[in-house]
Amino acid sequence: MQTKNLIGGEWLEAGNGDRLEVRNPASDAVIASVPSVGAAETRKAIDAAWNARTAWAARTAADRGALIASLGRLMRRDSERLAKLMTLEQGKPLAEARGEVGYAASFLEWAAEEGKRLYGDIVPASAPDKRILVLRQPVGVTAIITPWNFPAAMITRKLGPALAAGCPVVIKPAEDTPLSAIAIGELACEAGIPAGVINILTGDAATISEVIFDDARVRKLSFTGSTGVGRLLMGKASKNLLRLSLELGGHAPFIVFDDADLDKAVPAAVACKFRNAGQTCICANRFYAQAGVHDEFVARFSKAIAELRVGDGSTEGVTVGPLINDEAVAKVEEHVENARSLGGRVPVGGRRARIDGLADRFYEPTLIEGMTPEMMICREETFGPVAPVAKFTDEAEAIEQANASEYGLAAYFFTRDASRLMRVSEALEYGIVGANDGGPSTAQAPFGGVKHSGFGREGGRYAMDEYTEVKYVSWQL
Ligand code: NAP
Numbered sequence: 001m002q003t004k005n006l007i008g009g010e011w012l013e014a015g016n017g018d019r020l021e022v023r024n025p026a027s028d029a030v031i032a033s034v035p036s037v038g039a040a041e042t043r044k045a046i047d048a049a050w051n052a053r054t055a056w057a058a059r060t061a062a063d064r065g066a067l068i069a070s071l072g073r074l075m076r077r078d079s080e081r082l083a084k085l086m087t088l089e090q091g092k093p094l095a096e097a098r099g100e101v102g103y104a105a106s107f108l109e110w111a112a113e114e115g116k117r118l119y120g121d122i123v124p125a126s127a128p129d130k131r132i133l134v135l136r137q138p139v140g141v142t143a144i145i146t147p148w149n150f151p152a153a154m155i156t157r158k159l160g161p162a163l164a165a166g167c168p169v170v171i172k173p174a175e176d177t178p179l180s181a182i183a184i185g186e187l188a189c190e191a192g193i194p195a196g197v198i199n200i201l202t203g204d205a206a207t208i209s210e211v212i213f214d215d216a217r218v219r220k221l222s223f224t225g226s227t228g229v230g231r232l233l234m235g236k237a238s239k240n241l242l243r244l245s246l247e248l249g250g251h252a253p254f255i256v257f258d259d260a261d262l263d264k265a266v267p268a269a270v271a272c273k274f275r276n277a278g279q280t281c282i283c284a285n286r287f288y289a290q291a292g293v294h295d296e297f298v299a300r301f302s303k304a305i306a307e308l309r310v311g312d313g314s315t316e317g318v319t320v321g322p323l324i325n326d327e328a329v330a331k332v333e334e335h336v337e338n339a340r341s342l343g344g345r346v347p348v349g350g351r352r353a354r355i356d357g358l359a360d361r362f363y364e365p366t367l368i369e370g371m372t373p374e375m376m377i378c379r380e381e382t383f384g385p386v387a388p389v390a391k392f393t394d395e396a397e398a399i400e401q402a403n404a405s406e407y408g409l410a411a412y413f414f415t416r417d418a419s420r421l422m423r424v425s426e427a428l429e430y431g432i433v434g435a436n437d438g439g440p441s442t443a444q445a446p447f448g449g450v451k452h453s454g455f456g457r458e459g460g461r462y463a464m465d466e467y468t469e470v471k472y473v474s475w476q477l
Contacts (some may be wrong), residue, residue: 001085005035005202006185012359014301014398015040022143022179026312027093027358032089032351035204037268042170042211045199049141049168050217052196057138057166057355065112068163070191072108075101075152077185080181082152089177090151090284091361092276094314098371101165104152104184106443107459114461115172118165125474129426133473138166139243140219142467143212145172145205145233147225148324149279151180157447157458158222158245159184159198159296165467168197170212174225176324178202205323209233216240221246221467224281226381227407227452245456245466247268247281247387247448249381250409253402254284255424257395258292260408260414261436266300268438269387274308274365277320278385280326286378287389288372288398289329294391295308298369302348308365310353311471320385322361332363332384335377337389344368349386373404403429408451412438431457 003009013019015108018036023029034042037113075082083097092100110196121134142162146154155171162169173181185200203210211216213236223233224247237244256265256273288299313321323329329352349366365382371378371388378388392398402411412434413424425433431449436438443445446457456466 001033001110001179001180002186002283003032003034004182005037005041006182006189006198007041007045008051008199009189012041012198012235014038014203016360019445020175020178022089022176024088024227025176025324025361026314026358028361031059032179034182034202037201038204038207039211039227041203042201043215045170045201046141046211046215048196048199049170052168052194053138053141054166054195055196061115061118061164062427064164064166065333067114067191067193068115068160069112070182071188072105072192074109074187074191075105078187084179084314085183086151086177086180087321088475089179090148091320093318097313098155100150103441104156105141107153107156110460111117111164111463112466114161115164117461118457118464120329120431129395129477131475131477133475135471135473136468137471139467139469140167141217142167142169142220142222143218143231144169144174145209145221145225146174146181147176148176148468149276151177152184154224155181155184157463158224161458161463162222162467163193164298165464167467170199170201170218172201175202175205186416209236213237213239213242219243220467221245222456227454228243229452245458246454247456247458248409248452248454249407250281250449250453251285251379251405251407252410252412254287254288255402256289256293256297257398257415257417257420258290259415259416260293260298262293262297264436265297265414268305269301269410270308270416271388272304272434272438274320274385277363279322279324279327279383284387284412284438285382285388288392288401289389291391291393291399294389298367301387301389302367305348305367310364311404312358312364317402320365321361322359323384326361328383329361329363332382332386335380335384336366336368336386337381338376339368339371339420344370344375350461374400377406386445390442395424399424399427403427406452407449409449409453410434410440
């Protein structure tokens with residue numbers, strides 16, 4: 001297994017030999033180490049991407065697509081190995097890790113085809129001897145910075161369309177989960193993607209990004225992570241007026257109307273909330289149940305939550321793994337205690353789950369009744385396995401509460417009323433709406449947020465816009 005950095009087609013150590021430890025969050029055991037590179041290596045990676053850009057952009061879309069598709073195929077071939085590696089460094093249950101590898105590959109497969117449809121336009125001119133051509137060209141060297149919660153998919157969701165549009169990339173994965181990124185780099189070499197087109201750096205995020213922001217050859221940053229860091233990077237990106245895609249935090253409402261089909265709403269609520277132990281940007285953060293169905297929804301949701309099995313993600317049958325680090329567990333604890341102190345009742349869970357032989361990183365799947373807007377859990381991302389529920393009376397109140405957030409990534413609601421399906425879909429101020437659907441993510445749909453959840457879209461044809469410039473040629477005959 002490769003653990004070095006990929007720069008200009010070579011696998012390299014940090015110049016000073018520094019390395020960072022990678023730990024298994026479930027046991028806290030050190031599982032590997034990766035280079036801790038700095039400014040010199042970052043400049044080298046940008047040089048490599050810069051030097052690769054003209055030849056990569058000059059290839060046909062079909063040519064690029066064949067290489068991108070080949071990377072997707074290799075990921076599927078090695079799915080089991082990649083999934084085990086992901087569970088080891090990130091903690092999610094193996095079944096979810098397998099799912100993520102397939103999901104990650106699907107972005108490459110989609111982009112490989114979509115690059116062939118990167119059409120321009122011919123626009124009718126206003127003079128008889130003129131023609132107006134609109135070309136779409138690659139934006140250029142692209143920096144990619146990704147979080148730890150989806151160590152493979154957050155990379156390929158950017159990598160696929162960037163490569164398909166003709167952009168070489170410099171990737172900086174999260175410090176907690178560099179191994180999946182490096183494994184993708186290894187497969188990219190096997191797929192035959194030319195040297196310098198994909199570069200992967202591990203090391204101090206601020207040091208690496210300073211070099212990226214200082215170098216005018218980098219033309220685009222695609223970032224997925226917290227709103228706080230996104231805001232910081234947006235300020236720094238102003239220096240060279242970088243094109244930006246910011247996929248930031250979320251605080252998803254999940255509304256259950258009186259006429260909802262609970263046979264569908266309850267399993268969707270469980271999957272949407274507890275996948276990845278609640279460490280998902282689009283996972284439900286706030287549940288709103290209408291008065292007529294509230295008690296039954298809470299009873300059925302509580303029963304399903306109590307059946308979840310907490311443990312090491314690599315153990316068969318485990319459905320909720322560890323949280324990523326000690327701060328994450330402390331934050332969940334703080335949110336639950338704060339809710340309790342403000343009158344919340346906790347019929348299920350509500351404390352750390354101690355498991356013999358494993359690290360103190362597990363939290364019991366939890367339900368809180370009586371959520372109020374003052375609670376931290378109702379405003380801040382908890383990023384843990386906790387489901388707070390509030391009761392509401394009518395549709396207007398539900399929409400008002402759902403929209404009362406600085407975030408605008410994903411929202412969910414369940415109803416059998418066809419008119420309400422359209423009304424509420426339109427009224428929710430979110431980039432993604434799951435209408436009777438708790439799992440909307442898919443490669444062909446535009447994924448992204450509004451408000452403090454950022455801007456830009458990933459997935460489908462919309463993703464190609466993020467990596468292309470529109471050029472207008474005014475042609476005098
Ligand atoms: P984070 O702390 O913002 O980190 C994200 C990435 O930014 C990591 O690679 C991190 O590097 C890097 N970073 C941190 N400080 C930086 C700096 N000063 N300059 C340059 N890069 C810097 O977020 P996280 O804790 O990894 O991820 C969780 C967050 O991501 C949540 O808010 C979640 O909602 C959001 N998220 C959003 C989406 C979406 O599509 N909207 C998807 C997944 C996650 P290090 O790891 O090395 O510090």
